[in-house]
Amino acid sequence: MYQPTNAKQITSAVAERLDTLKDEGLALPAHYNAQNALKAAYLRLQTVKDRQGRPALTVCTEPSIANALLDMAIQGLSPAKNQCYFIFAVSKQTPPDKGAFDFEDTDTQYLMKEALEEIKEKQDRFWQVMNGEVEPKHCGKCEYCRSMKELAAFQHVTDIEVD
Template sequence: MSNSQYKSFLQCEAATMAKINGEWMPPTPEALLFGQYVHAWLEGEQAFDEFKKNTPSLFTQKGQLYKQYQLADLMIEAIQHDDLCMFVLQGEKEVIVTAELFGVPWKGKLDVYNPAGGRFSDLKTARSLRERVWDPEIGYCSFVEAYGYIAQMALYAEIEKRMTGRNEWLEPLIVGVSKEEPPDKAVINIDEGRMEVELEEIEKRMERIIQVKYGGEKPLRCEKCKYCRATNQLNSIIHFSELVS
């Protein structure tokens, strides 16, 4: 299991199992490429050059970023010119952590690992850091809550703790940078109490996920995602009021 796969199961079990079984591969959204560009910079010059080489679709024939991606360079500059951001991003990059958790093996990738400094850090890009985002379960909230980043940081902290045998979590920090001009930035921490709540929720949900992934339970369709739209077969007529249910 991974954090991304866990989140995918929550969104649509059927789509997730189709991806696991190699039956469907979703297209890479533009927002993901945007984030990958910024993360490639974080990994270092060699990784950044390699990413540019492997994603020619981001660049014009003259080797310049297409207009919709040029903001990514401004976001990188905003981080580079901020002492606190650069301090928090000091450490070993792209470190894999593994451990058994809730009855199954898990794997995570830490953007920046600094156990000597008592922390690990994750670089996140977002449309806005301050804008409220709608979440169907909890209503309007921060981008950190809406996109499952608290659960991700809690998982990584627990996996790293179990892997190393340490007694306490490392401090998880998020370096957030916005897709605004000029970009906003922030270094964000998460309290341990909230992380404990997230881990409890994950443990509860894992029973169903394990049954679907390993136990042969039929995965449920969300009927809203790209996979469900692509594979939908109508078998009934619906009332107009059901369209927004």
């Protein structure tokens, strides 16, 4: 497991990075106080937990948290005004991938609405798969699909996908 992260150190590092970016020409929104937003984020980060109840600061890496905070500040958002939310995620892969995410810009909100519509459209099929009424469609990439893969024929070396 990742070692606990000090939120105050991260927010201080992000504040320093913001100062550098401002010196390089970054313009934050008028009347936006990045320091206050980072202090509000510091307080919020103390209470964020993952699904297992573990503090997010113990399961997420410092760079992922710092990038989420930097993005928040560049957009001029503040958790004190409920303008942003932090989602910390850990994948089921071995070893697990981790990340800190925000969903605040217009493009992301549009994509989230679009994804929600797709889920609504496919919800009946999801339930049918979960209840064993229909077979799932195999992606061929996840751990389960790889473990169930049966060789039926040769494939050409140029068909190999590299991520």
